[in-house]
Amino acid sequence: SNVSHELKTPLTAIQAYTETLLDGALDEPEHRVRFVERIAEQANRLHALIQDLLRLARIESGENVFDVRAVALKPIVEACLEEHSAVAESKSQRLSAEPADDEISVMADEEGLHTILSNLIDNAVKYTQESGAIAVRWRAENGAAIIEVEDNGPGIPVEHQPRIFERFYRVDRARSRDVGGTGLGLSIVKHLVQVFGGGIEIRSQAGQGTTFSVRLPRPEEGEESELSSPLNADGA
Numbered sequence: 496s497n498v499s500h501e502l503k504t505p506l507t508a509i510q511a512y513t514e515t516l517l518d519g520a521l522d523e524p525e526h527r528v529r530f531v532e533r534i535a536e537q538a539n540r541l542h543a544l545i546q547d548l549l550r551l552a553r554i555e556s557g558e559n560v561f562d563v564r565a566v567a568l569k570p571i572v573e574a575c576l577e578e579h580s581a582v583a584e585s586k587s588q589r590l591s592a593e594p595a596d597d598e599i600s601v602m603a604d605e606e607g608l609h610t611i612l613s614n615l616i617d618n619a620v621k622y623t624q625e626s627g628a629i630a631v632r633w634r635a636e637n638g639a640a641i642i643e644v645e646d647n648g649p650g651i652p653v654e655h656q657p658r659i660f661e662r663f664y665r666v667d668r669a670r671s672r673d674v675g676g677t678g679l680g681l682s683i684v685k686h687l688v689q690v691f692g693g694g695i696e697i698r699s700q701a702g703q704g705t706t707f708s709v710r711l712p713r714p715e716e717g718e719e720s721e722l723s724s725p726l727n728a729d730g731a
């Protein structure tokens with residue numbers, strides 16, 4: 496019922512704007528552009544929602560859709576930061592990568608790892624105010640890698656934190672809608688992290704910024720050297 500409500504809201508808006516245009520607003524130059532812009536906005540929202548729902552369904556299908564292998568963190572983090580650099584720049588935010596060790600790899604599906612980091616960075620950029628700072632840090636800890644996405648944004652009040660990974664749960668519904676959120680990002684992140692045998696934690700307080708900390712298994716020695724050994728480097 497949650498899903499149908501979330502889908503119906505933008506669809507109903509599109510229908511209403513379309514009817515208004517057909518009922519005469521097409522002849523009112525002062526209104527028609529605004530209405531068409533609203534239609535485009537709601538169609539984009541619907542598109543984002545459907546994409547996220549399909550992503551979740553794919554993860555939940557239990558089918559073996561992931562190619563889990565040793566993936567180096569640095570290039571993926573850098574690609575994700577690069578994808579968000581234009582929006583961060585438009586908000587005068589500082590985005591930084593702070594590796595403790597450049598060489599760390601994790602056992603994950605590459606696209607899945609990209610989705611995890613991209614969703615966390617996307618939230619940090621979306622919810623943090625202008626001139627804020629977002630840092631991605633990572634380090635090895637025993638057999639795992641810890642990846643942290645930290646921002647100095649509005650924070651998430653403690654009472655909301657237990658529910659933050661639920662589908663469609665938002666601390667501030669209007670705010671999420673304004674920044675183009677689907678309410679599914681963290682739920683996708685949590686599912687993916689679990690599929691890869693890891694975990695996710697949040698540290699935050701209202702007004703004090705937010706840190707999401709993702710733990711993912713690192714390849715065992717054999718797995719890593721197998722991938723980087725000179726014998727395999729040329730595909731032999």
Ligand code: ADP
Nearest residue numbers: 618619622665666667671676677678679680681
């Ligand atoms: P949305 O699409 O609404 O961003 P998410 O599942 O990604 O959905 O996040 C759920 C809610 O958690 C958001 O609506 C927002 O209220 C809160 N949230 C997530 N990340 C942050 C963050 N870095 N800072 C503040 N609030 C956040």
